[in-house]
Amino acid sequence: MQRNPYSAGAVKFSFWFQEFRKAVFMLADGASLAEIKKLNQETNIFAASSPERAKLIMSNVAKRIEALDPSFVPLFVCSDVVGQKLLCLIACMCTDTLFFDFVNDIIRVKLALGLNEYGDSDARKFWDDKQIQSDKVANLTE
Template sequence: MSQELEYSANLTGASFLLYEFKQVVSLKEQGLEDSDIKVRVLTENLFQYQVKASLKRSLPTVLRRVKVLDDTLRKMVLEESLDTCKIINLYAIMKTDRLFFEFMNEVIREKLETDNYMFEKKDLNVFIASKAEQDAGVASWMEQTVNKLKQVFVKVLYESGLLKDKKTGELSRLLMDEQLEQHLIQIGDIAYLRAMGEV
């Protein structure tokens, strides 16, 4: 459960990374170990990045996300619709990033449960400010880091399909595949479904 994780600002260098996520899941499904995946991604530039530094920054994050998926979820990433793939990636981000999970659980879930489809900048500002009051680590982050993190949170919401329009802040519900929903309930991850506004 993500509660055991420390708060981190890792997402500032990672974002949604759906294409990269699919690439790594595919290599994992071929039976490759993390060390082999690293070599393949770097030598063949599988993420198609111009800059090697970006690759070295995003790869550990993607590997961490893929590691929290079981066999069923990995297969779904490769075989099901793009929407399902996005939702599994969103789930993996929540499983590996405590701050983002709490944001989803405390801000987005509450909005969707009350049929409030307006997401405003202040929602994010209030959330981060309250975490800074509760946690010295978050409080010590530079303003630049916090601003970047906020941008990434919005980007993840948008790319996952939860945020329909960045300008208006209109939220929309995810189109959750029944099979995926049942699987997450079965493996005891209902908290993540709830955080996405499901169940």
């Protein structure tokens, strides 16, 4: 995974599992990402509320798909919904360094300890730690 600079811009992006799933199945059926993008522009395949929103969704879904090796497509198609959601989550982690670090630093540790919940204090601790580690994160505001 390429480590991109931290950005809080990704907080406005949804998980977009259904859109990701639809695009991956279209890839499995032989469409190219360029064809899917064109179809989205022409017919709003994700039923977005506006053309700008459709473009934003497609841009993020495409970025997530491109972050994974193409070999994930057949694995995704033959997986159950839980497996597909995990692959979508991995794609999100590959495209958002801050989210990757949150999952790695907080969620991974919780799971290793057998804890299945995290709270506001965990998120605050993560944020405080990142602000100390990174001037860019320290300058981010709500």
